[in-house]
Amino acid sequence: MSLTLDFVSTIRAQRSGLTDQLADVAGLTAWAREHAAALDLDPAFSATEELRAEAVRLRQAVRALFARAVAPGPPSRADAADLPGFAESLALVNARALAVPRAPQLSWDGEPSLASVTAAPAEPAVRLLGALATAAVEFLAGPERELLRTCQAPRCVLYYVKEHPRQEWCSTSCGNRARAARHYREHKK
Template sequence: MNTIWANRSQVHDDLTTVGGLRDFLGVPADQADLKAFRELRRALRDLAGVLTEDTRAVAQGRDLERAVAEVNRAARSARQWPQLTVRDGELVRHNESEGPLALQALASIAAEAVELFTGENRVLLRACYAPGCVLYFVKDHPRREWCSPSCGNRVRAARHYRRNRGESPGPNGFS
């Protein structure tokens, strides 16, 4: 989901070219793979927006039915079956897959998203409301409010600026 991100000046998309997808995955990919990953990303962002009740402009226009169908399609795209591996003396589950590496990655990401959206961490999924941010994150600490320290710093700097100018803060401590 976070292959769309923002910095101070603009929103960036890491999946605009096949080369960008290859860099993201670290495996060979083609135009069809790029289209499939962009569709899956859109579906995941729509579902995250629904689950977090995201009110940011970037989260508007969600289509829940399409998003669920897309995640299910992607999860079924590569044949997978559970396998056991021993790592450092511990049993670890992993999925063995058939098919092109990009398709395996697509199915794996979709399966992990199903777990995120339905598992115990779903209540910890949050939208980052820092100014200009478009990311989602898992709130892994009770005091965590932002996706990254830089977003937290932006909010605190904006709050400090407003206080010194005598403006009142908006929701979440910023305007």
């Protein structure tokens, strides 16, 4: 899964309702440490409440752009009513991406590979937000955007990239849940 999909998927549906991995500082710290290499962060990174609030604001902006990208399909049911406007979201994502420019670097350990590194020194919090915004820009400007979908399974609120023509859900378990719900509706009498 891409960094951007992982980031917007920090809002998930559980049996008990929606859960937010970024609901507290510990959650953001754990999520950022899990993605430290992609975010150009020290694995011992620790978040602050201010950074958590900014990360949630950025996530909502990216989710608003995702909602626009899947249109005319429906946006995620998780927060469709609470998303910021399109222009505001676009401006925020672009501003965060500009705050810490990233540059491509070539490494050659047997085979050439491409890495993206921070082009200017910056504080870890600024690097985190900049890397997330840059990943969102690259995702939404890339070919995967055309394959972006909202999972329509009952209780699911995730976005996913459609990997084959017949894929309708984000996962096998969501497909099973959707088929079971359809069966129940058809046989309920």
